[in-house]
Amino acid sequence: MASVTGAKRAFAETGPRSPVVESVRVDQVTTAARTGVTVRLIVAIVVACVMLIPVIWMAMTSIKARPDATASPPKVIFTPSLDGFIGLFTNRMQLSAGALATQQQRTDLSFWEKQALVRGMRILGPSKFVGQLRNSLIIAVMSTLLAVTLGLLAAYAFSRYDIPGKGDWLFFILSTRMLPPVVVTIPIFLMYRAVGLYDTHIGMVLLYAVFNLSFSVWLLKGFIDEIPIEYEEAALVDGYSRLQAFRKIVLPQSVTGLAATAVFCLIFAWNEYAFALMMTSEKARTAPPAIPATLGVGGIEWHVIAAGSLLFLIPVVIVTFALRRYLLRGVTFGAIRR
Amino acid sequence: MAEIQLKQVAKRFGEAWAVKPMDLTIHHGEFVALLGPSGCGKTTTLRMISGLEAVTGGRIYIDGKDVTWLSASQRDIAFVFQFFALYPQMTVRQNIVFPLESQGMKRAEIKRRLAEVVKMLRIEHLLGRRPGALSGGDKQRVALARSLVRRPACFLMDEPLGALDAEFREAMRAEIKRLHLAQNATTVYVTHDQVEAMAMGDRIVVMSAAVVQQVGTPAQVYHNPANLFVANFIGSPGMNLVPGKYADGVVHLHGGSTYSVPETWKPTLATTLHGDDVIVGFRPEAARVSNQGAVRATLYGADLHGSYTMLHVNLNGELRGLGAVSSEAGEDEIVHLRARREVVHTMGAQIQFDLAPELVRFFDPTTEAALVREVRA
Numbered sequence: 264m265a266s267v268t269g270a271k272r273a274f275a276e277t278g279p280r281s282p283v284v285e286s287v288r289v290d291q292v293t294t295a296a297r298t299g300v301t302v303r304l305i306v307a308i309v310v311a312c313v314m315l316i317p318v319i320w321m322a323m324t325s326i327k328a329r330p331d332a333t334a335s336p337p338k339v340i341f342t343p344s345l346d347g348f349i350g351l352f353t354n355r356m357q358l359s360a361g362a363l364a365t366q367q368q369r370t371d372l373s374f375w376e377k378q379a380l381v382r383g384m385r386i387l388g389p390s391k392f393v394g395q396l397r398n399s400l401i402i403a404v405m406s407t408l409l410a411v412t413l414g415l416l417a418a419y420a421f422s423r424y425d426i427p428g429k430g431d432w433l434f435f436i437l438s439t440r441m442l443p444p445v446v447v448t449i450p451i452f453l454m455y456r457a458v459g460l461y462d463t464h465i466g467m468v469l470l471y472a473v474f475n476l477s478f479s480v481w482l483l484k485g486f487i488d489e490i491p492i493e494y495e496e497a498a499l500v501d502g503y504s505r506l507q508a509f510r511k512i513v514l515p516q517s518v519t520g521l522a523a524t525a526v527f528c529l530i531f532a533w534n535e536y537a538f539a540l541m542m543t544s545e546k547a548r549t550a551p552p553a554i555p556a557t558l559g560v561g562g563i564e565w566h567v568i569a570a571g572s573l574l575f576l577i578p579v580v581i582v583t584f585a586l587r588r589y590l591l592r593g594v595t596f597g598a599i600r601r
Numbered sequence: 602m603a604e605i606q607l608k609q610v611a612k613r614f615g616e617a618w619a620v621k622p623m624d625l626t627i628h629h630g631e632f633v634a635l636l637g638p639s640g641c642g643k644t645t646t647l648r649m650i651s652g653l654e655a656v657t658g659g660r661i662y663i664d665g666k667d668v669t670w671l672s673a674s675q676r677d678i679a680f681v682f683q684f685f686a687l688y689p690q691m692t693v694r695q696n697i698v699f700p701l702e703s704q705g706m707k708r709a710e711i712k713r714r715l716a717e718v719v720k721m722l723r724i725e726h727l728l729g730r731r732p733g734a735l736s737g738g739d740k741q742r743v744a745l746a747r748s749l750v751r752r753p754a755c756f757l758m759d760e761p762l763g764a765l766d767a768e769f770r771e772a773m774r775a776e777i778k779r780l781h782l783a784q785n786a787t788t789v790y791v792t793h794d795q796v797e798a799m800a801m802g803d804r805i806v807v808m809s810a811a812v813v814q815q816v817g818t819p820a821q822v823y824h825n826p827a828n829l830f831v832a833n834f835i836g837s838p839g840m841n842l843v844p845g846k847y848a849d850g851v852v853h854l855h856g857g858s859t860y861s862v863p864e865t866w867k868p869t870l871a872t873t874l875h876g877d878d879v880i881v882g883f884r885p886e887a888a889r890v891s892n893q894g895a896v897r898a899t900l901y902g903a904d905l906h907g908s909y910t911m912l913h914v915n916l917n918g919e920l921r922g923l924g925a926v927s928s929e930a931g932e933d934e935i936v937h938l939r940a941r942r943e944v945v946h947t948m949g950a951q952i953q954f955d956l957a958p959e960l961v962r963f964f965d966p967t968t969e970a971a972l973v974r975e976v977r978a
Binding site: 491493494496497498499500501502503504507511512515516 | 652
């Protein structure tokens, strides 16, 4: 055959250089295929590194002092500083030369106050960011709980009962996701103002829960569909009520789905920016719209923004990492053979 | 122990009948097998008895009590599922005691019951494991233990051996039979495997196309099938059914041979047959292969089944070439004969055989029902 190259012919005659000790198709052990795998692996690593650069850059900036953070050309080697974090968490005051001298005499200063003093500043108190971080936490957790709970109940009903117009309902639920949030922000803003939900925790929890509900219903329905109905029937025959069967049989088996759904809801609520910017101002403002607004007196404080962004990333990373086992759907329990 | 009674019980899914109105009484301690091809309504019947499926019409009684509209949990029954339905998140121990916990039973009693069934099914060593880590046979043992532990009025089993490998199936069949004998509990057992039904059932209910075809002991359904469906469905291969024309004590079989009807059958055929069409039914073991046999056929296949040889012969045609059966006059008429294994026949050979008179049955092709001999005292 004309298409058979020299290398292929050689492979066909001699086979691979090393014995094949794994389960693999013949065309995947050719020299070309093996080289291809190596090349792809290298490309993947390079791409991963490129993707990581902004994150690494952010982490670096967060521990730079202000002059280093804004230096041009950018500094790769620098002395680490906690300025960014201090700037993030505290309100400070620039001290005059005299006041600075007095402060430097004091021996009862905390570690953080000493750090601030190096820059000629005195810490006045915690910044608004602490409260905003707390708002983010409360709103994200509460809205996730609400979305997952309601989603589970709805998904169970959609999965197990013959609901008239089931398909239409499911489509309707999904359709709430179809238009971009920006489209509805203004009407929601007006409604929230009218009913007094503007800039409240409850308002934000409701908003995020509703927004996540469609997602939660669809995802959980998939999980519950996979739990064979025989389990519940067995429990019914064994003398349990429908509700008990749900609690004792369905709930423990949908833990995987609940965890996966919760992570996605949490990430959405945690990261959400547009609604938070429009619907909150002081009391219920979350971190995402607050971080880029950390404008200092003398321009943008990049090291503070980087510190805020980094801190903001950490909870999501931890949650995702902790629940990664559940995010892989390959966890099969399998007492039913199908 | 209980008596289950179905009166005109029926189920319709939309327009389609899953089970046409049926009557059935299952006696105390009886083991009844519901047998039929898939989609015949046997599982639906079982689910209606259990309460997992609401009836369209008719009434169900357990021990004389009308349970038609009682929920599954109120009927005091145990259901064994084909795919076991062991709760995967619980250990074997938790699975077994789960039905007892719903009744709020005392700890000591639960412990005693658990020990009892675990010993009976020899699964002591599995208690701490989860269902996912068990073999098919062990899963089914645990499922049985879970149903036994409650001491229900009756057991309903939906193809409990269907999901098992052949090696476990044989062992579990014996196990279920042993449990049934030990407990003497009323059991309804759904299966599509006629060997299983024959081996285990005190009585067999043969169903097809939503209709009960025959109810009887294994011997009855095997030797005296009520109609063509049962005759063909029971036995492997099923009963040989050869159409022919009846005239003056002789059936002219499709294919040219003639068969003389035994004296005992002649009056029945003469009186009950509509027209002259008749179907002669006989099981492979009813054939007596010999050179004097009245029925002639051409051999086209023979397989050794260990203790005997199954001959596949064509009543209508010659053998042409290797294995190809041609029909010179009409369609092939293939029947299966059981013969002694010592005799070796060559392909295409002429085979002659007679039928044991007491094992021959006759069917009316128009009604498909078996002709019934009037028994005179």
